[in-house]
Amino acid sequence: MSTxxxxxxxxxxxxxxxxxxxxxxxxxxxxxxxxxDDLAQEVFIxxxxxxxxxxxxxxxxPWLFSFAFGTAANYRRLARHRAEKHEDSDVHASTAxxxxxxxxxxxxxxxxxxxxxxxxxxRAAVFVMHELDGFAAPDIAESLSIxxxxxxxxxxxxxxxxxxxxxxxxxxxRS
Numbered sequence: 766m767s768t769x770x771x772x773x774x775x776x777x778x779x780x781x782x783x784x785x786x787x788x789x790x791x792x793x794x795x796x797x798x799x800x801x802d803d804l805a806q807e808v809f810i811x812x813x814x815x816x817x818x819x820x821x822x823x824x825x826x827p828w829l830f831s832f833a834f835g836t837a838a839n840y841r842r843l844a845r846h847r848a849e850k851h852e853d854s855d856v857h858a859s860t861a862x863x864x865x866x867x868x869x870x871x872x873x874x875x876x877x878x879x880x881x882x883x884x885x886x887x888r889a890a891v892f893v894m895h896e897l898d899g900f901a902a903p904d905i906a907e908s909l910s911i912x913x914x915x916x917x918x919x920x921x922x923x924x925x926x927x928x929x930x931x932x933x934x935x936x937x938x939r940s
Contacts, residue, residue: 804836834890879930
């Protein structure tokens with residue numbers, strides 16, 4: 766068993782507890798559903814190599830996000846993925862009682878993913894970490910190795926761009 770000597774957390778336990786978070790993060794960063802498991806495993810291979818560097822006094826998820834962000838950025842750079850942004854929507858079964866609610870939830874998820882795909886990757890990372898994952902700006906700055914003011918600037922622009930994208934996409938769906 767792999768163990769991080771600084772905090773006693775085994776890699777296996779980390780993998781088990783955070784795999785779904787990493788998959789959600791990758792999906793939000795533009796990874797297609799069919800590629801999620803492979804890329805999540807790639808993230809955890811990198812995490813395993815760097816586990817000894819983790820500072821257990823800091824939150825774990827922003828640290829994991831930085832690995833997912835890098836992996837998703839590399840994924841998006843591949844030419845074969847550029848032409849196919851979010852054509853496969855996430856249609857996992859919901860815990861909602863009826864099919865109408867399930868459809869509405871799937872459409873909302875798809876709308877969010879399509880709007881996120883319009884954002885610059887640096888802004889998308891800050892937006893996802895703050896708005897969807899609830900991380901504080903200082904944690905985002907540390908995780909992404911950027912100045913705190915850059916976090917606030919990217920977040921402000923990303924919010925505006927996201928709102929514009931959602932409105933444009935909703936308008937296109939009604940036409």
